[in-house]
Amino acid sequence: MGKTRANYNWKNTGFPVVSHKTTVESITPMFPIVFMDDFLGGDVVIPASGSPESGCKWSKKIVSNGTVAKTADGINGLAAISLSATSAKMDAALHMNDELMLSIAQGAIFETRLALTTLPTLLSVASFGLWGAWADGGSAYRVGFEVPATGIVTCESDDNATDIPAASGITLVVNIYHIFRIDCTVQTDIKFYIDGVRVCTTTTYANAASTANSKMQPHLGLYKASGAGLGVISVDYVKIFQDRS
16 A cells, blocks of 8 residues: 555645655645755755855854754754753754745745754753744744743744744654644644644634745754753754745
């Protein structure tokens, strides 16, 4: 029996997607705009934000301490993001150097498979999703997942006027990979999924960001305002797909 399923109007987007029957990974999204990265290849080092390198999709934003790099010999391709236990304000993030080339106004769908290989501790928070320009403590415009030291996943939409967070009720376990998806097909009703199951179903994520402020980049990172907290994210892949207009 085959391992894939083709849906010709996937999630009522109007576009076909071939997905994995068991894991629900979107294997082949047939959208006009598609970005996919499995973190394969010999380029283990990721350049610093502000100093992007030709041909490199990503940059790393480091504040104070922390690391962002591809994992050497990581099976299937992996990228690791980590904070150290040094007591200080820190930020370690994988993003696109504030090049905002994607749009939730055009129905961007963000999908990633990742695990917390070290759970956040103390004041550390893991976050991943779509952000506007990087800002200390979080972009003013964003949709994404956040995981604090409790391990409970929170889903959030912020359009710089209304911040809508809600706990998913899902608690992450160390070293267990999950597929996280944010579906912005309808900007006034953004949907969040974990392993194919919609979460926070009683919360309406109505994001009112303008066309200009709906421009986004993928963001995966760890942040702490102070203290000796730490954490490590292992990212297997990032996929983003959307309509062209």
